[in-house]
Amino acid sequence: MSPFPVDRRTLLGAGALAFAVPLTGAAAQFRGDGVFWSPNTSSYPTAVDLKANYQFFTSDEAAFVEAAALRMIPADPTGPSALEAGVPLFLDRQLAGDYGKGTRLYMRGPFGKGTDTQGYQAKWPPAGFHRAAIKAIGDHLGQGGGAPFHKRAEADQDAFLKDLSGGKVDLGSDVDGKAYFKLLLQNVMEGYFSDPIYGGNRNLAAWKMIGFSGARYDQRPYVLAYNKPYPLPPVGIGGRPAWTAKG
Amino acid sequence: MAIRNPPVDAVMIGFGWTGAIMAQELTDAGLNVLAIERGDWRDTPTDFSPAYAQDELRYYWRHELFQRLNHDTLTIRNNAGQTALPMRQLGSFLLGSGVGGAGVHWNGQVWRFLPSDLKARSHNLQRYGKAAVPDDMTIQDFGVSYDDLEPWYDKFEYLCGVSGKAGNLKGAIQAGGDPFEGPRSREYPNPPLEMPYALTLFGQAATSLGRHPFPHPAANASRAYTNPLGVTLGPCTYCGFCEKYACGDYSKASAQTTILPVLMRKKSFTLRTNCEVLKINMSADGKTATGVTYLDEKGQEVEQPAEMVFLSAYILHNVRLLLLSGIGKPYDPNTGEGIVGKNYAYQITSSVNVFFNDKILNPFVGAGALGMITNDFNGDNFDHAGLGFIGGGYVGILQTGARPIETHATPDGVPTWGLAWKKAIARDYLKTTTIATHGAVMAHRGNYLDLDPTYKDVYGRPLLRMTFDYTDNEHRMSDYLTDRAAEYGKAMGGREIKTNYRKGSWDVVPYQTTHNTGGAIMGDNPRDSFTNKYLQSWDVPNLFVLGATAFPQNPGYNPTGTVAALAYHAADAIKRQYLKAPHQPMVQA
Ligand SMILES: Cc1cc2nc3c(=O)[nH]c(=O)nc-3n(C[C@H](O)[C@H](O)[C@H](O)COP(=O)(O)OP(=O)(O)OC[C@H]3O[C@@H](n4cnc5c(N)ncnc54)[C@H](O)[C@@H]3O)c2cc1C
Ligand code: SF4
Numbered sequence: 001m002s003p004f005p006v007d008r009r010t011l012l013g014a015g016a017l018a019f020a021v022p023l024t025g026a027a028a029q030f031r032g033d034g035v036f037w038s039p040n041t042s043s044y045p046t047a048v049d050l051k052a053n054y055q056f057f058t059s060d061e062a063a064f065v066e067a068a069a070l071r072m073i074p075a076d077p078t079g080p081s082a083l084e085a086g087v088p089l090f091l092d093r094q095l096a097g098d099y100g101k102g103t104r105l106y107m108r109g110p111f112g113k114g115t116d117t118q119g120y121q122a123k124w125p126p127a128g129f130h131r132a133a134i135k136a137i138g139d140h141l142g143q144g145g146g147a148p149f150h151k152r153a154e155a156d157q158d159a160f161l162k163d164l165s166g167g168k169v170d171l172g173s174d175v176d177g178k179a180y181f182k183l184l185l186q187n188v189m190e191g192y193f194s195d196p197i198y199g200g201n202r203n204l205a206a207w208k209m210i211g212f213s214g215a216r217y218d219q220r221p222y223v224l225a226y227n228k229p230y231p232l233p234p235v236g237i238g239g240r241p242a243w244t245a246k247g
Numbered sequence: 248m249a250i251r252n253p254p255v256d257a258v259m260i261g262f263g264w265t266g267a268i269m270a271q272e273l274t275d276a277g278l279n280v281l282a283i284e285r286g287d288w289r290d291t292p293t294d295f296s297p298a299y300a301q302d303e304l305r306y307y308w309r310h311e312l313f314q315r316l317n318h319d320t321l322t323i324r325n326n327a328g329q330t331a332l333p334m335r336q337l338g339s340f341l342l343g344s345g346v347g348g349a350g351v352h353w354n355g356q357v358w359r360f361l362p363s364d365l366k367a368r369s370h371n372l373q374r375y376g377k378a379a380v381p382d383d384m385t386i387q388d389f390g391v392s393y394d395d396l397e398p399w400y401d402k403f404e405y406l407c408g409v410s411g412k413a414g415n416l417k418g419a420i421q422a423g424g425d426p427f428e429g430p431r432s433r434e435y436p437n438p439p440l441e442m443p444y445a446l447t448l449f450g451q452a453a454t455s456l457g458r459h460p461f462p463h464p465a466a467n468a469s470r471a472y473t474n475p476l477g478v479t480l481g482p483c484t485y486c487g488f489c490e491k492y493a494c495g496d497y498s499k500a501s502a503q504t505t506i507l508p509v510l511m512r513k514k515s516f517t518l519r520t521n522c523e524v525l526k527i528n529m530s531a532d533g534k535t536a537t538g539v540t541y542l543d544e545k546g547q548e549v550e551q552p553a554e555m556v557f558l559s560a561y562i563l564h565n566v567r568l569l570l571l572s573g574i575g576k577p578y579d580p581n582t583g584e585g586i587v588g589k590n591y592a593y594q595i596t597s598s599v600n601v602f603f604n605d606k607i608l609n610p611f612v613g614a615g616a617l618g619m620i621t622n623d624f625n626g627d628n629f630d631h632a633g634l635g636f637i638g639g640g641y642v643g644i645l646q647t648g649a650r651p652i653e654t655h656a657t658p659d660g661v662p663t664w665g666l667a668w669k670k671a672i673a674r675d676y677l678k679t680t681t682i683a684t685h686g687a688v689m690a691h692r693g694n695y696l697d698l699d700p701t702y703k704d705v706y707g708r709p710l711l712r713m714t715f716d717y718t719d720n721e722h723r724m725s726d727y728l729t730d731r732a733a734e735y736g737k738a739m740g741g742r743e744i745k746t747n748y749r750k751g752s753w754d755v756v757p758y759q760t761t762h763n764t765g766g767a768i769m770g771d772n773p774r775d776s777f778t779n780k781y782l783q784s785w786d787v788p789n790l791f792v793l794g795a796t797a798f799p800q801n802p803g804y805n806p807t808g809t810v811a812a813l814a815y816h817a818a819d820a821i822k823r824q825y826l827k828a829p830h831q832p833m834v835q836a
Contacts, residue, residue: 028288028521028544032514035290035507042296045305072664078673099309106316106335108702117325117754120336158665185664193651194304210676212611212651215301217495218484219612226444227607230677237299 079209090200100127261560263348286345297495354615355466407500463618487648489615640686
């Protein structure tokens with residue numbers, strides 16, 4: 001038996017809370033007992049609930065994100081669009097959780113506008129940045145009674161996103177439009193190509209479109225299969241749709 | 248009142264690659280060793296479970312295995328004229344945290360430096376004259392030779408079970424290996440990994456151009472292997488979730504898979520996790536390190552006396568702890584005086600994508616160090632006369648696993664989103680490969696580390712500040728390598744290539760490498776270096792600084808082979824010399 005009755009999971013992030021919260025009376029100390037193992041503490045990811053409504057986005061925000069994601073990955077017979085892949089729901093769940101809150105990010109001030117090479121300098125974590133940027137975009141496009149993004153023609157939407165990515169849209173002193181475009185595109189790609197357990201890449205369709213094999217662990221038979229199509233369909237951490245009974 | 252623990256013989260600050268290597272060696276020598284690690288205990292079955300290890304979002308993009316920047320980060324700028332801002336999100340490099348350190352999520356690319364890399368200053372002066380090394384290029388010799396390190400390179404390669412093919416055995420060049428490498432005393436412990444299609448195509452193209460391709464030396468085991476400590480690694484399954492991920496298969500060498508099963512059983516070794524060292528304590532005369540102060544998992548301050556103190560916290564944390572502890576004179580780029588923080592360097596990378604119409608490459612089959620490489624343009628393996636730069640790098644393909652959020656390159660002229668992007672990625676994903684260049688960064692007067700005047704960590708202490716940019720030397724060298732990569736790409740005979748030069752200033756956003764170097768460099772005299780060749784501080788003889796902190800500049804190879812060799816070289820000297828005369832310098836100043 002291990003003499004170290006420490007719940008490792010409660011120690012996660014212990015450093016950050018060190019002054020505020022004494023976590024446990026036991027020392028996280030290991031001596032002479034070999035490689036320590038605590039069964040049943042493995043931390044599996046939690047599958048998102050595909051049926052529930054948006055948790056983070058307001059309806060206006062959702063309208064923008066759905067429309068913008070659809071321009072980034074439009075519908076056509078090649079494969080799923082961002083909407084068919086479930087990207088907006090993915091992003092909603094991400095922004096409602098730790099990622100959106102920026103729990104791992106350094107979010108202390110002072111905040112300044114950096115050079116491009118200094119990276120993320122928004123004064124909000126990703127959730128707040130999306131919220132502020134979507135509002136600023138709405139205000140910008142609404143000036144003089146202009147139509148909101150999602151009501152515009154596709155060509156118009158494309159032109160706006162292009163300008164945004166090129167730093168040509170002034171969204172005020174707080175919101176860096178170019179930085180926001182980068183974040184949105186990154187998040188859309190994440191939703192399209194990540195494991196379906198997080199709500200995007202529905203039915204593994206984005207992986208099927210490109211031919212990615214997914215969460216497989218033994219690829220030895222295929223290393224020397226030169227120029228041969230990979231014989232297996234993609235699989236996710238939670239399996240694949242064909243394994244789940246319909247109903 | 249701080250709690251005071253009973254003294255130990257040696258304390259390791261941080262328990263990644265270097266901490267584990269040194270603890271193993273010193274406990275073997277009979278010492279009582281304590282390692283203090285700020286992160287969690289992590290083991291393969293619990294934390295790297297193959298049931299869910301292949302998760303690109305969680306591990307790479309959400310950084311689950313890496314340092315939490317909300318706790319501490321560093322500030323960054325390209326030059327002293329700018330205001331440094333915090334690295335709020337990880338990007339260019341991925342700092343480790345927890346048992347095993349960054350060694351848990353490395354690729355396993357194991358290199359030796361060239362004999363001439365270790366003498367960068369004297370070698371280049373001798374071959375190319377004074378003009379080749381401008382005044383502001385503050386490069387130095389390491390103060391240790393290839394021959395000094397050879398046994399210790401060998402020891403690390405056998406610890407890890409490196410899969411590769413020797414190119415130079417005791418001076419005799421071997422077919423199929425790297426003909427440019429320094430002489431090895433014996434073959435690699437395991438044969439190379441199997442080479443997938445893209446790598447074979449690259450090898451053929453490079454050979455047709457008269458270059459010398461060979462399989463990348465890999466700490467991804469090509470077969471089951473039991474190392475000299477008696478620990479067994481399993482054969483790599485080419486799962487393609489290797490670098491930036493942990494191995495669930497006991498195939499990638501790390502502290503967990505090579506040392507801990509032995510070290511963790513020793514009664515003379517203690518590990519404390521979730522304890523963060525705040526500073527190194529010094530005697531009143533500043534000549535002896537008396538131990539460390541750390542915060543335990545309950546947030547209490549604990550004083551830990553130790554006879555010997557080892558910084559093994561990764562280069563950036565090593566330098567910061569020296570500065571926070573007031574040890575050594577901080578470097579001043581204006582006067583060139585001071586040593587702590589001096590000669591910070593990095594790596595410069597670029598790439599060429601090759602798109603085929605008719606070749607299915609299955610790029611998701613991969614391993615962290617599965618590669619076909621040429622060193623024809625690394626270090627001083629080629630004549631630099633008239634080129635306007637010194638140094639070089641390797642050029643080759645590493646098929647590490649094309650996880651699609653990260654890897655979805657499209658050809659020139661195709662935008663990064665929209666219908667054209669979608670059609671291109673659907674057409675090209677399986678038929679694209681990427682030639683990488685991995686170049687040296689020389690030390691420069693204006694590139695350095697110090698403490699930030701504004702930004703603080705979670706405890707209110709100053710963050711480290713990094714001032715860094717590429718100089719003309721790096722850009723010229725990298726462009727030269729990129730042009731060579733484009734030649735290879737064309738010779739591979741695909742539909743088209745796309746050439747991605749490294750342009751402009753160093754950028755913290757895209758991942759490049761976690762090969763930060765310098766800041767407490769080694770050398771042959773105390774004026775120009777912080778440690779002697781045994782990584783022993785010149786001024787504080789019972790303080791040792793492990794890691795790439797010691798590199799006076801960064802050659803064109805990945806660092807950890809040399810980082811480990813330097814640690815073993817130091818451990819050997821400690822056992823043979825230091826323990827007989829503790830607290831004495833092992834090299835006379
Ligand atoms: C994605 C990736 C790929 C890489 N690939 C390669 C490769 O292929 N080849 C190669 O040569 N190198 C590679 N590297 C680099 C390699 O991982 C490092 O060189 C190596 O791990 C350095 O060993 P170290 O002991 O100096 O630091 P680490 O292994 O990082 O260990 C340092 C430890 O110290 C702890 N620590 C820090 N501060 C404190 C404190 N104050 N108190 C207590 N503990 C502390 C940290 O939590 C950490 O666990 C890669 C790195 C990354 C991130
Ligand atoms: S590629 Fe091989 S060494 Fe790397 S994680 Fe997968 S099984 Fe382990």
